[in-house]
Amino acid sequence: MLRPQLWSCMRQGLRGGLSRNGRGWASGAGRKVDVAGIYPPVTTPFTATAEVDYRKLEENLQKLGTFPFRGFVVQGSTGEFPFLTSSERLEVVSRVRQVIPKDKLLLAGSGCESTQATVEMTVSMAQVGADAALVVTPCYYRGRMDSAALIHHYTKVADLSPIPVVLYSVPANTGLDLPVDAIVTLSQHPNIVGMKDSGGDATRIGLIVHKTRKQDFQVLAGSAGFLLASYALGGVGGVCALANVLGAQVCQLERLCLTGQWEEAQKLQHRLIEPNSAVTRRFGIPGLKKVMDWFGYYGGPCRAPLQALSPAEEEALRVDFTSNGWL
């Protein structure tokens, strides 16, 4: 197996232009890949008969390719990964790799419940072209998923992964918040480069950045709803479902934060909160896909058991966009 550090250096050498932020990343031996920036976690388009629609996927990516994203997250929670077979998960990542420009990072969700399955999926994701693996916390036996178990899990995955690992904590889906002490320990692993935190607790984000400040460890906000707060506290980007429909605006918010235009950033952030909540916790992926249809992308149906929105939900969804001036 390639040593992760070498591999990272190779990638950095090949790709270039990665020095987007002043924190964490630098060129040279033993340095980690820089994941700073904005990523849409792409949806998986389905046909009316619930088959993966690869053509629509490519069309969506071509449209999304016009925005200055750092890359794409594939098989995140937004990608309905729990509804895909293993081969579908890999095929989707493979297709995305072929479509997106070489200089865009591809972060592939590779988390499974068992450590062994997660290792295998991570290795496979690397083989089909993922630049880094986004590894969600295992959660079914959450009562036993204490820091020790999670440190063991992620260490094993990172040890055996040919690509850098990004920790992924999303309590709304998993009922489990990756403990800060586990994050601090894991941040010292040479093949763990950062985390995506979807909780939205500003104190927690600040604490994570603070306690990992001596490591090359980057924090990505898991939602556009607290992206400004995350930047203000030392986060370096975001994986934002909303970027699937308001990509320019989320990138604009990034730019305002990175250039210190906090007043403008605040105004924009305010207008993104309700649309963001609408396509995440309020109406979920069915909501996001509906808005994609409105905005010229292909949203389409979700796989069951996710249901289409009711007319009343659809109306409320629309209001969250119109009242903020986006429709």
Added chain:
Amino acid sequence: MLRPQLWSCMRQGLRGGLSRNGRGWASGAGRKVDVAGIYPPVTTPFTATAEVDYRKLEENLQKLGTFPFRGFVVQGSTGEFPFLTSSERLEVVSRVRQVIPKDKLLLAGSGCESTQATVEMTVSMAQVGADAALVVTPCYYRGRMDSAALIHHYTKVADLSPIPVVLYSVPANTGLDLPVDAIVTLSQHPNIVGMKDSGGDATRIGLIVHKTRKQDFQVLAGSAGFLLASYALGGVGGVCALANVLGAQVCQLERLCLTGQWEEAQKLQHRLIEPNSAVTRRFGIPGLKKVMDWFGYYGGPCRAPLQALSPAEEEALRVDFTSNGWL
């Protein structure tokens, strides 16, 4: 104990023959299989290198076969099903079917996140010999798993399943309690025969029995900790992790309840609560497997990320058994 009279008589006459053909649920006009009784949810034994140890599985089953269980649950939460591949899940069920007596029911956990995958797994489980499917609630997108979504999911599964379906609500693992109104609706489906409820809320169990009293719908307690309460409220049995180590005692508790010996039942129930909590919510499967080792079964290791108990945990586990007179 109350049971639907006619149906109970039928069951006596048909015992051993009903619904063992893999197409059994509709063997009579609108009549359902009777799932009343006690089931150990069997563990999946692993070797030191984390392979499924089928020989140990068979040995455990032979020992468990000496108790008057109604049958066995395979691939329940206790079976570490999220850590098995699809083919392992099926192979384990197939082996269990070959080992256990013909007159024992085999309830196979077939729940997956997507409806389609659950249907396929359920059909496969029937093919390898399951008598009924125990279908856990999908939960990753729990924010959208309202009654409508869950009714749609279970209806589809039950429509397409060749074997009867048992609903399975286990909020400690899924973070989701199957709503009572959904249960009531689903109880009317001809191929849904009952549910396993692992929450332990006596009010809820009573309400479910009450609201489904006009259906052939049976409620199984999901734990030995509230088995007496469940019987008292109209439940008809239990899927009890504790029965893997105290099988005689759990069956004895069943008998005391069914014969109305409530005082004796209460005394026995009391002595089972702490051991039960120890092998479920407190120390989980690692705790159960440790006690199996103590009691002459093969427990062995869990698959990662589940960790072995610490010495302090092991000692606390032992106290929960010794202080109640079981060790």
Added chain:
Amino acid sequence: MLRPQLWSCMRQGLRGGLSRNGRGWASGAGRKVDVAGIYPPVTTPFTATAEVDYRKLEENLQKLGTFPFRGFVVQGSTGEFPFLTSSERLEVVSRVRQVIPKDKLLLAGSGCESTQATVEMTVSMAQVGADAALVVTPCYYRGRMDSAALIHHYTKVADLSPIPVVLYSVPANTGLDLPVDAIVTLSQHPNIVGMKDSGGDATRIGLIVHKTRKQDFQVLAGSAGFLLASYALGGVGGVCALANVLGAQVCQLERLCLTGQWEEAQKLQHRLIEPNSAVTRRFGIPGLKKVMDWFGYYGGPCRAPLQALSPAEEEALRVDFTSNGWL
């Protein structure tokens, strides 16, 4: 201060007829008062201008006096005690004492946030005629209310109380469940006679009874919704809001449980669950008072900020009673 034991004996000698159950209580030096039985937690009637309406209180009590209750709880959660001044709390208890028969126990809620205030209120409650004090867990600083703090609190109160103390855990209101280990420790206090548990977790109730079996310690269910389960597990009675409107039925359920008529008990229990939920967690005190109006008692308004039911809520409330045959 009178030693609690002496005082208890005195009361028992004066009142007589207390040997309702075989568990826990017996006459003689150092024995505790027997609190077994059913209690309605009486509501506090208010006039249209939100004054306490003592005349309506007396009328309600006279009607309730026709049922075989063990006594009355005054200033429980159902009594809107947080909305009363200290002098109102005492005046209400005083009036109830004057109205109810001498052989009915009066359990007075005397819990406050500080230990000192709770002691003072408990002493005052004794002075105005309470037979025992029902002491809710302090909860505002719940993050620091661990077992040690709660043991300290209740020990101090019980040390200084001239009347027996009943622990009161009601997580729906306090967000705090009195830990079992604290209960076990406190059960050894000579002036703590039992507890009211409003959580409804059958496993927990069984465990509490089991772990305190060597003490004179009695467990009362905090709701009619799990009264049968509580009796089945060794509970000795209940403080049931529903008894304010279906007093005969709740007492009937007690009788069926105490005489071992479990099948009849189950049928009755089932029919009480929905009405019980309706007047507790679903529609709260405004719901209970509305039903009191329907059943010939005086319900009347609550104090603000509790609001009257909406017409839709009122209709749903009615259905919960009619569909179970009580209206």
Added chain:
Amino acid sequence: MLRPQLWSCMRQGLRGGLSRNGRGWASGAGRKVDVAGIYPPVTTPFTATAEVDYRKLEENLQKLGTFPFRGFVVQGSTGEFPFLTSSERLEVVSRVRQVIPKDKLLLAGSGCESTQATVEMTVSMAQVGADAALVVTPCYYRGRMDSAALIHHYTKVADLSPIPVVLYSVPANTGLDLPVDAIVTLSQHPNIVGMKDSGGDATRIGLIVHKTRKQDFQVLAGSAGFLLASYALGGVGGVCALANVLGAQVCQLERLCLTGQWEEAQKLQHRLIEPNSAVTRRFGIPGLKKVMDWFGYYGGPCRAPLQALSPAEEEALRVDFTSNGWL
């Protein structure tokens, strides 16, 4: 009503003079008091026998008076208000008023469970010199405290209060988060000037600022842990327990945020998170008082049932300060 920007400009010009007269809310037609700035929520010092120690209170205030606070919160959660009698609550506020400079705002906690009691306490607080009332959500009947009930409650209080009202949501204590829709409605009341939000959810803070932007409505962070995030999202200050011991640092963080020195602000914020958590959710008021003792203030004991820290807790508390360079 003045647009906030204008009003901000005025405030700059008038700094020190605006609405500092202690009766400020109605100093002009329809103009509200400006509550922007940092406030320590002062602790209530007790003697060894649990009496309020007014001399120590005055000494603490004199020391705190050297920092550029906007004012002081008295009888917030940190003030142990649930442990004080009504007359103690008023006496403490009265003493604070006499000690602090005229140009410092005094925000007095006046929340009670009933609307009527809250109104009376608020009026009394005004009489003893409070400039504004900080009104915590009633919470004992939280199951019925929906938006309608809370809007009714606060409207009544604000209607009848002679001083401006600040809403106060503190879910860690109350188990209740004041809903955003209720906040938006209440922000339109001429006598409601803002809120203190102690939840720390950056998305929520941004949304509240955004949805109330057309009102003169100010949001104060309820903790130093997310003060920077709050400023970044449009908050105007904070009520920070930590300011009782690190007053200069919290005011420095305010200054850095107000002057746009976000990098320096971030560094300082990071170093305040652990000390802040230590004196709030981790070790509570006993922790804060212990640190006050270390820093030359009078901390002293809490009233029971709050317990002193264990030696192990005290050591962990110390580490949270030393590891961040504050001790």
